[in-house]
Amino acid sequence: MEKNRRAPTLSDVARTANVSTATVSRCLNSPDRVVEKTRKRVMEVVELLGYTPNFAARVMAANRSFTIGAIIPTMDNAIFARGLQAFQDQLRDQGYTLLVSSSAYKPDVEEEQIRALVARGADGLLLIGHERRSEIYDYLKQHQVPTLVAWSHLPEADLPSIGFDNRSSMASLARKVIQEGHSEIAMISGVLTGNDRATRRKNGVEDALREHGLEANHINIVETPYGIEHGEAAFRELMSRATRPTAVLCGNDVLAVGALRAAQALGLRVPEDVSITGFDDIELAEIVNPALTTVHVPHREMGRKAASELIEMVEGKSEGRTICIDTYIVRRQSLAPPR
Amino acid sequence: MEKNRRAPTLSDVARTANVSTATVSRCLNSPDRVVEKTRKRVMEVVELLGYTPNFAARVMAANRSFTIGAIIPTMDNAIFARGLQAFQDQLRDQGYTLLVSSSAYKPDVEEEQIRALVARGADGLLLIGHERRSEIYDYLKQHQVPTLVAWSHLPEADLPSIGFDNRSSMASLARKVIQEGHSEIAMISGVLTGNDRATRRKNGVEDALREHGLEANHINIVETPYGIEHGEAAFRELMSRATRPTAVLCGNDVLAVGALRAAQALGLRVPEDVSITGFDDIELAEIVNPALTTVHVPHREMGRKAASELIEMVEGKSEGRTICIDTYIVRRQSLAPPR
DNA sequence: TTGTATGCGTTATCAA
DNA sequence: TTGATAACGCATACAA
Numbered sequence: 001m002e003k004n005r006r007a008p009t010l011s012d013v014a015r016t017a018n019v020s021t022a023t024v025s026r027c028l029n030s031p032d033r034v035v036e037k038t039r040k041r042v043m044e045v046v047e048l049l050g051y052t053p054n055f056a057a058r059v060m061a062a063n064r065s066f067t068i069g070a071i072i073p074t075m076d077n078a079i080f081a082r083g084l085q086a087f088q089d090q091l092r093d094q095g096y097t098l099l100v101s102s103s104a105y106k107p108d109v110e111e112e113q114i115r116a117l118v119a120r121g122a123d124g125l126l127l128i129g130h131e132r133r134s135e136i137y138d139y140l141k142q143h144q145v146p147t148l149v150a151w152s153h154l155p156e157a158d159l160p161s162i163g164f165d166n167r168s169s170m171a172s173l174a175r176k177v178i179q180e181g182h183s184e185i186a187m188i189s190g191v192l193t194g195n196d197r198a199t200r201r202k203n204g205v206e207d208a209l210r211e212h213g214l215e216a217n218h219i220n221i222v223e224t225p226y227g228i229e230h231g232e233a234a235f236r237e238l239m240s241r242a243t244r245p246t247a248v249l250c251g252n253d254v255l256a257v258g259a260l261r262a263a264q265a266l267g268l269r270v271p272e273d274v275s276i277t278g279f280d281d282i283e284l285a286e287i288v289n290p291a292l293t294t295v296h297v298p299h300r301e302m303g304r305k306a307a308s309e310l311i312e313m314v315e316g317k318s319e320g321r322t323i324c325i326d327t328y329i330v331r332r333q334s335l336a337p338p339r
Numbered sequence: 340m341e342k343n344r345r346a347p348t349l350s351d352v353a354r355t356a357n358v359s360t361a362t363v364s365r366c367l368n369s370p371d372r373v374v375e376k377t378r379k380r381v382m383e384v385v386e387l388l389g390y391t392p393n394f395a396a397r398v399m400a401a402n403r404s405f406t407i408g409a410i411i412p413t414m415d416n417a418i419f420a421r422g423l424q425a426f427q428d429q430l431r432d433q434g435y436t437l438l439v440s441s442s443a444y445k446p447d448v449e450e451e452q453i454r455a456l457v458a459r460g461a462d463g464l465l466l467i468g469h470e471r472r473s474e475i476y477d478y479l480k481q482h483q484v485p486t487l488v489a490w491s492h493l494p495e496a497d498l499p500s501i502g503f504d505n506r507s508s509m510a511s512l513a514r515k516v517i518q519e520g521h522s523e524i525a526m527i528s529g530v531l532t533g534n535d536r537a538t539r540r541k542n543g544v545e546d547a548l549r550e551h552g553l554e555a556n557h558i559n560i561v562e563t564p565y566g567i568e569h570g571e572a573a574f575r576e577l578m579s580r581a582t583r584p585t586a587v588l589c590g591n592d593v594l595a596v597g598a599l600r601a602a603q604a605l606g607l608r609v610p611e612d613v614s615i616t617g618f619d620d621i622e623l624a625e626i627v628n629p630a631l632t633t634v635h636v637p638h639r640e641m642g643r644k645a646a647s648e649l650i651e652m653v654e655g656k657s658e659g660r661t662i663c664i665d666t667y668i669v670r671r672q673s674l675a676p677p678r
Numbered sequence: 679t680t681g682t683a684t685g686c687g688t689t690a691t692c693a694a
Numbered sequence: 695t696t697g698a699t700a701a702c703g704c705a706t707a708c709a710a
Binding site for chain 1: 413
């Protein structure tokens with residue numbers, strides 16, 4: 001028969017150690033404010049009883065949780081994995097715990113999760129990208145939850161951000177493609193609505209086209225959710241159109257890998273028949289054959305910096321700075337001059 | 340000048356709506372227990388004030404959080420991403436929220452995170468694999484937190500689990516390789532210590548070797564952390580040994596991709612010169628060239644079932660069942676008879 | 679159907 | 695250095 005004892009509380013410890021709850025609390029939170037001998041006795045009882053502080057109670061009393069919440073669009077591919085891991089590692093080093101939710105790219109799910117995290121007492125929040133309903137910003141302001149944006153750099157935005165310039169990064173890549181000799185350029189973009197990263201990557205392509213006097217207003221584009229299979233379908237769609245592109249710029253590496261597969265399935269050689277580029281430089285980009293020319297994003301650096309900055313905000317040491325992290329282009333086999 | 344108003348509370352709502360806090364609480368938690376007219380008024384005020392219940396207070400008062408915690412070894416690759424996404428989706432459907440932590444394959448980090456999640460009021464926990472210090476099981480029992488294990492099936496274990504039989508799955512694959520004509524078989528395994536999945540996959544290979552009268556006691560093996568680069572190094576190590584294998588079985592797809600790359604870098608053709616197999620059937624397995632023969636694990640099904648089962652446990656409808664999910668072998672180009 | 683009053687497990691203020 | 699006690703915001707048993 002299981003003894004149905006409930007978890008020990010502060011006062012259980014206090015009673016057993018013959019001290020007040022206040023003393024036990026002090027032993028745990030500011031050990032130096034209690035004399036050696038008492039502290040030792042208390043800690044022994046803590047050990048003996050297997051006491052763990054009740055978090056909810058602690059949050060309520062102290063109004064502080066040492067917890068940071070992060071909401072990412074998806075865990076389903078590697079785009080955010082690496083940066084988030086670095087984010088978490090840095091938080092841990094500084095004594096914070098990370099809680100992660102994924103919104104599946106759905107704004108309403110994201111809002112729900114923001115509220116959930118805030119209600120749960122998160123001391124700070126990390127969000128991806130800037131585009132969301134203004135109500136949610138009001139909510140965050142009202143609840144005074146320091147919030148930082150990552151994966152996007154938008155100096156004029158409501159929230160501070162640690163990110164990179166999606167637009168100029170993509171423009172650089174597009175320029176390189178154009179310089180390579182391509183003029184029939186198409187794009188496979190992620191869904192633009194509610195996604196400022198995708199939108200600005202598209203803008204970047206347009207910038208480069210315009211600079212070189214190419215048609216930028218009616219860019220040959222397919223918009224599709226992220227996913228290898230979607231990249232495949234989008235590529236087929238592009239190839240069935242009137243003018244065949246000689247280079248296909250993809251909104252991220254996952255789409256590019258899909259495009260690559262579709263090309264090979266169609267009997268097209270990459271890069272001889274068509275060049276394909278990605279964005280993000282996730283592990284996948286180097287593994288596929290031919291390897292992808294892509295934009296390298298320093299995910300780990302971004303994650304670490306975001307963690308430090310957010311903690312500064314939480315601890316009132318910073319109002320929230322906006323930092324732009326440099327990207328660079330990684331040249332691999334999937335790009336070559338058109339035949 | 341920002342007005343520094345604090346977040347509205349239940350009693351703010353109560354006061355504004357001219358009702359008691361109890362009524363407001365009821366409006367939120369059991370709307371049918373309050374008359375239409377009152378409820379409407381209350382909800383308007385809730386909306387007006389932008390009230391969100393304080394989670395910590397709610398957890399404390401109700402002793403219930405509708406939150407499930409999951410601790411996975413890593414977010415750094417796709418192994419757990421898909422199953423976890425399904426797990427979260429199913430939880431959401433049933434009204435629960437998922438909180439995820441990653442332990443970086445470190446037992447002490449995992450323990451810390453278990454305590455963090457429990458202290459935070461998680462109603463239930465999902466863990467990966469069975470191998471951990473018994474103290475932590477005592478802790479979970481003491482705190483009466485329903486806990487389910489996934490990614491592993493071990494009927495005799497302490498905790499119920501929704502998983503697959505790592506040992507027999509790998510044995511099946513090894514048998515297939517042997518039937519193909521291979522007798523010089525090597526293995527690249529994940530780190531065995533504290534990882535029952537890795538251990539049992541190794542056992543599976545040994546089982547198959549033994550059945551066919553091959554040397555199973557001193558299996559030609561390299562043990563290494565998961566990671567493409569580690570797979571590469573391990574493969575080179577194997578190839579530098581006295582007897583060269585004609586087939587290399589890898590503990591998971593990530594290691595296999597590494598092995599594949601190393602083979603190609605060494606000028607070896609796969610599968611003509613050496614066969615390589617993986618485990619998990621993540622997206623990567625089909626993308627690489629040649630595509631990997633591997634063990635398909637129904638991650639989504641496992642995630643969904645784990646969610647349903649864990650909720651049943653949390654709601655006291657189940658003691659925790661142990662379910663074995665079937666895997667099957669996916670035959671792709673990376674496996675062929677030896678020359 | 680609604681309100682009153684109490685407790686949940688901490689932290690923090692103030693006194694001793 | 696330690697102890698008593700008042701918050702913290704909500705849910706719920708019980709009363710009206």
